[in-house]
Amino acid sequence: MKQVKVFLNEKDIPRQWYNLAADLPTPLLPPLGPDGKPISPDMLAPVFPMNLIEQEVSSKRWIDIPEEVLDILYRWRPAPLRRAVYLERFLGTPARIYYKDESTSPPGSHKPNTAVPQAWYNKQFGIKRLTTETGAGQWGSALAFACNLIGLECKVFMVRISFDQKPFRKTMMQVWDAKCIASPSNETNAGRKVLKEMPDTPGSLGIAISEAIEAAVTDPTGQTRYSLGSVLNHVLLHQTIIGLEAKKQLKMASEKLPDIVIACAGGGSNFAGLSFPFVADKINGANIKIIPVEPTACPTMTRGPFAYDFGDTACTTPLLAMHTLGHAFIPPPIHAGGLRYHGMAPLVCQGIVEGLLEPRAYHQLVSYEAALTWARTEGFIPAPETSQAIAAVIDEAKKAKEEGKEKVILFNYSGHGLMDLSGYDAYLSGKLTDYELPEAELKKYIKDLEKLPKAEMRKTGKW
Ligand SMILES: Cc1ncc(COP(=O)(O)O)c(C=O)c1O
16 A cells, blocks of 8 residues: 555654745835835734734744744644545546645644744733634634633634634634624624625625724723734744645655645635745746635636735725735635635735746636545545645646646645535535626726735746
């Protein structure tokens, strides 16, 4: 039997995170304040603790992981690298398909890789309470889990549609002693405004972010901060433990570098976590195809312009240079709730502009079909977000078969789908349909960007 699981010992866990900002051939454009000028780190201080702001703006290549953070991560890390031999056999592909199994964390996804350090750095800074938003509920439950272990209060604004579709995610947050509120809510000015204009809105991550930021910055005690589960540089940094482990494990499986790296991308964190250590190899000359995958219903990377935009609907965040569908974008209620964000991590977007990354979009139905193929060969039931990556993996494995090439494909199994069975139920009973964002809708949403500063597309032209 071929080796299907590769485990690392605790002593082999990476002890530093990798920061792609140190190696990007073209630097990131700076975040801008309301006056259109680059913001200074202290302007972020009401929202984030200074120790995380330092990571956000750092250009150091390697950043130490605190021992106390590792001590919590050992509960599930190092995470297994598995080889999908049963899928390979089913497809009859010469490709070798490896996946990093991030579904083994207590909340069931990659999200605690950053929830734990974020909670830890906040606690170190003397903060008592964190607020956040959540789409699918994976991030909210991950932060609830981390805050509970570290001793912080946690309040989660959950996008209305997911709150209704995934009641058990809310229960998980309550088990870990957090408060979970449907967004838009009546608890904030941002939420009340949206509810007045659109009482039946399914909500969006952009609205929930506005609410969570407002709840943090209006705490009169000054002991509340906001925590974001994706998009920002420090979040992506924390996730690189995935790719750093995968590198060691591929070596143990006698593989060199992968030919293809794939992950789904909502705000970009699990994609960045797996791929950035390999993007560094690509910058240094390796030939690797690196594919972030998104839904056709929320085609940020494949159809959204590269522009300065706000990270939230109420326009409270700094302006970030990124691919965006416009901050007013309200996505259709597809089940991959974690992939419905209007923007994308600036580091991922700069990689796209530079030509290092090749984004791709998949329809909902083909992703569910891929998820069933996976569950009926490998056995595990993937999260709907993860299924988008699996759809791309299956395509690439079929292509390798057509070409008769022994490609090594590595992808991120970002989470399990055991809390997402209502989506599977809808698919199996034929209630789901594909949705492609109409051009006229897209134009309407991105019209707002015309009033904002323009983002220059800087690239070396090497890729
Ligand atoms: C299982 C899973 N995968 C992927 C994502 C997408 O987020 P990101 O792009 O930050 O990894 C989410 C978001 O909630 C998720 O729950």
